[in-house]
Amino acid sequence: MSELQITELQRGDEAGLAAWSDVAVAAERHDLGDNAEYWTRDELLPMLGATTGRRQFRLFSGALDGEVVAAGRMLVPLKDNLDLAEVHVAVRPDVRRRRLGSQLVRHIEGCSLAAGRTRLDAFPSWQHDSPEDGAGTAGAEFARAHGFTLTLGDIQRQLHLPVADELLERLAREAAPHHLGYELRSWAGPIPENLVVSWLELSSTLATEAPSGTGVHENDAVDVPAFRESEALQTAQGRTMWHTVALDDTGRVVAYTQLAETLRDNPFLFQWGTLVHRDHRGHRLGLAVKVANHRALQAGSDVAGRRTVTWNAGVNDHMIRINERLGFVRGARGGEFQKKLT
Incomplete structure (x- = not known):
């Protein structure tokens, strides 16, 4: 077995x-082709070694004879989920099946234990025409071979931009009569001070409100100073955050959606969380905020030729229907895997 030099x-x-x-990019493109998602170097550089108020980002390189052939990532929450580490390992396609990835994942597991983390999350992905559980695919089989268990299957969907104005207008008109008692508000950049607490109180529950399969999940902490640090990191990465919220008659955020516009050399924009408070469902607010956010994005930025990418649990029929009405199409499959370290 070749000995990997890990730094x-x-x-x-x-x-x-x-x-x-x-x-990392070569591995993703080999496994997913045109559906491969990645962060560009300029987006990664501010994250390198960064410990924001919410998370710590650690990157590991594995080299053979001085040449980097494996890439590992570890994300550690600092305000919540204090037993958790998210991990990812990639190996250059031409040197796979030499147990290089195994050496790297064992190293990261050791770092996780040293940090007091005993619950690991991993999110491998595979081509959409592969089995739902990833059987026979490199990422899923690697995870299983190292003690990870599939807890939930996900599907990647992509929306080619721009979305036709006529479609967005039609969907907005359709939803409008159902949410007359709510105000929709859209903006780019940091969350306004008068909304940040109620936004965090809602967004922090996404981990347990969204379908979670058999995995163990905890809500995020509601910590405004730590969140502001994470916003500053996003700005340093060159990302523009687009938000749309629905406000009730007291001015509280009861629905939200969030989209990260990346630098131009990244083909993808990342659709992050979308959630409606359980007491305010049934008013088509999920559709309304997503439509409004893409209208704001397209009015404020040139996104022609780019794609919005999102992931949904395969069982999340409601959100999938909303995305498909907007024009999202399937791209790849993935899975949420967990492992308990002892």
Whole structure:
């Protein structure tokens, strides 16, 4: 077995990050083709070694004879889920099946234990025409071989931009009579001070309100200063955050959606959370905020030729219907895997 030389990248190491990124992107493109999602180097550099108020990001390179051939990532929440680490391992396609990924994942597991983390999350993905559970695919089989269990199947969907104005207008008109008692508000950039607490109180529950399968999940902490630090990191990455919320008659956020516009050299914009408070469902607010957010995005930015990408649990029929009405189409499959370290 070839011995992998593993190092942790340090803040400001642009050359090390370039080599790490080349491996990570090559692996994703090999497994997913045009559906491969990734962060560009400019987006990754501010994250390298960063410990925001909410999370710590750690990147690991694995080298053979001085050449980087494996890339690992570890994300550690700092305000909640204090037993959790999210992990990801990628190996350059031409050197796979030499147990290089196994060496790297064992190293990251050791780092997780050293940080007091005994619950690991991993999110491998595979082509959509593969089995729902990823049987026979590289990422899913690697996870299973290292003790991870599939807890939920996900589906990637993509929306080619721009969305036709006529479609957005029609969907907005259709939803409008059902949410007359609510105000929709859209903006780009940080969340306004008068909305941030109620936004966090709602968005922090996404982990347990969305379908979670058999996995163990905890809500995020409601911590405004820590959240502001994460917003500052997003700005440093060159990302523009687009938000639309629905406000009730007291001015509280009762529905939201969030989209990250990336730098132009990334083909994808990332659709993040969308959630309606359980006491305010049945008013088509999920459809309304998503439509309004894409209208605001297209009015404020040139996104022609790019794609919005989102992931939904395969069992989340309601959100899938909303996305398909907007024009999202299937791209890839993935899974949420968990492992308990002892």
